[in-house]
Amino acid sequence: xxxxxxxxxxxxxxxxxxxxxxxxxxxxxxxxxxxxxxxxxxxxxxxxxxxxxxxxxxxxxxxxxxxxxxxxxxxxxxxxxxxxxxxxxxxxxxxxxxxxxxxxxxxxxxxxxxxxxxxxxxxxxxxxxxxxxxxxxxxxxxxxxxxxxxxxxxxxxxxxxxxxxxxxxxxxxxxxxxxxxxxxxxxxxxxxxxxxxxxxxxxxxxxxxxxxxxxxxx
Numbered sequence: 001x002x003x004x005x006x007x008x009x010x011x012x013x014x015x016x017x018x019x020x021x022x023x024x025x026x027x028x029x030x031x032x033x034x035x036x037x038x039x040x041x042x043x044x045x046x047x048x049x050x051x052x053x054x055x056x057x058x059x060x061x062x063x064x065x066x067x068x069x070x071x072x073x074x075x076x077x078x079x080x081x082x083x084x085x086x087x088x089x090x091x092x093x094x095x096x097x098x099x100x101x102x103x104x105x106x107x108x109x110x111x112x113x114x115x116x117x118x119x120x121x122x123x124x125x126x127x128x129x130x131x132x133x134x135x136x137x138x139x140x141x142x143x144x145x146x147x148x149x150x151x152x153x154x155x156x157x158x159x160x161x162x163x164x165x166x167x168x169x170x171x172x173x174x175x176x177x178x179x180x181x182x183x184x185x186x187x188x189x190x191x192x193x194x195x196x197x198x199x200x201x202x203x204x205x206x207x208x209x210x211x212x213x214x215x216x217x218x
Contacts, residue, residue, distance in 0.1 A: 083109070083118035090126055099130040110142075120146035121155040128163045135163035154180060154190055165197075170205045174198065 086109035093102035103126040109119045124142035128135055140160070147156035157180045165173035177198055184191050 082113050083116050083122065086113075086119055087122045090122060094126070094129055099126070102126045103130045110145075115149060117146040117150040117153050118155065120149065121153075121159055124156070124163070125159055128159075128166070133163075133166040135160075135167050135169075139163060154184065154188070158190065158194065165201065170201060171207075174201055174207060177201075 086106060090102040090106050090109075093099075093105060103123065106119060106123040106126050110116070110123055113119055120142050124139045124146065127139035127142060131139070143156045143160040143163075146153060150156075157176050161173040161176035161180070164170075164176065177194055181191070181194050181198065184194065
């Protein structure tokens with residue numbers, strides 16, 4: 001009922017505005033009234049004026065920032081070098097939800113120390129968190145830059161794979177992590193975590209079997 005009352009008042013307001021403000025000539029009154037009534041009829045047919053209003057709350061989107069991510073980064077990177085103070089402060093910004101500020105802070109870090117692969121890894125992670133777990137071209141560039149600076153660094157492929165996994169690109173993540181596992185030593189501190197992640201991934205989405213190649217002519 002309230003919906004119809006609001007519509008009726010709105011129509012009266014429109015009519016008054018057209019007559020008194022718009023100086024609508026008297027001969028057009030009937031045409032205008034017909035147009036307004038036609039609009040009401042269309043709303044009555046398609047709309048739901050009697051339906052109660054619903055307040056839609058925005059849902060939270062998960063991101064990749066948590067203490068496990070920090071622990072993994074520490075195992076794979078420099079804990080006490082130049083990058084540490086930048087990464088620690090960026091982590092504190094992320095903990096308070098200031099993901100954009102954390103990414104911008106690390107952008108300044110790589111400007112001052114462009115040859116530090118750990119800072120580039122941190123920037124890639126911060127950009128993924130800022131994008132709600134989605135890997136962006138900027139994040140891909142940061143991870144690739146870290147890999148170019150330190151080809152044996154496990155951080156770039158690990159966190160690039162993590163970003164792909166969070167974006168739902170399981171096959172890309174699996175391929176990157178499988179290659180990283182193959183070149184990781186048996187006593188690498190990140191090996192057990194990587195094996196666990198790959199095993200979980202295999203349970204959720206098993207890899208497709210590779211078809212054997214048949215000899216030519218068969």
